[in-house]
């Protein structure tokens with residue numbers, strides 16, 4: 001059984017993950033409009049990953065005999081300054097999500113909720129990977145600057161991204 005505080009906090013995090021999915025799908029649409037199909041593909045997989053994160057929490061609340069409460073999802077930004085600014089915003093967003101996961105982890109420790117603690121360890125590790133991937137992309141885009149050829153090479157590279165096996169394996173398992 002989940003305490004009310006943990007249940008409310010996880011329900012809020014389900015909403016945060018669904019907003020992340022929404023945000024990345026909007027970014028994917030922006031890239032599609034620019035015909036940067038590799039970037040669009042990368043963001044679409046990111047959307048799928050965030051949906052899997054939300055569902056992992058959704059299943060966990062149900063497994064603990066809790067009650068999932070869904071909240072409204074805010075509208076994400078539609079327009080962006082440049083491909084570079086999109087990836088920088090995505091990195092900033094992941095840093096924000098990391099701080100939310102850390103707060104949730106701290107709450108599970110404070111409430112001595114060990115099953116939640118174990119679940120959240122997965123999310124703590126996942127955030128390290130999320131930030132690492134985006135840090136690298138932003139660093140490469142900093143090097144490219146305004147070079148169009150570099151951007152197209154980057155587009156090709158991001159188009160090679162495959163679904164994260166770990167996120168897929170974790171889907172619905174929590």
Ligand code: FEO
Nearest residue numbers: 017050053097130
């Ligand atoms: Fe679910 Fe990208 O954090």
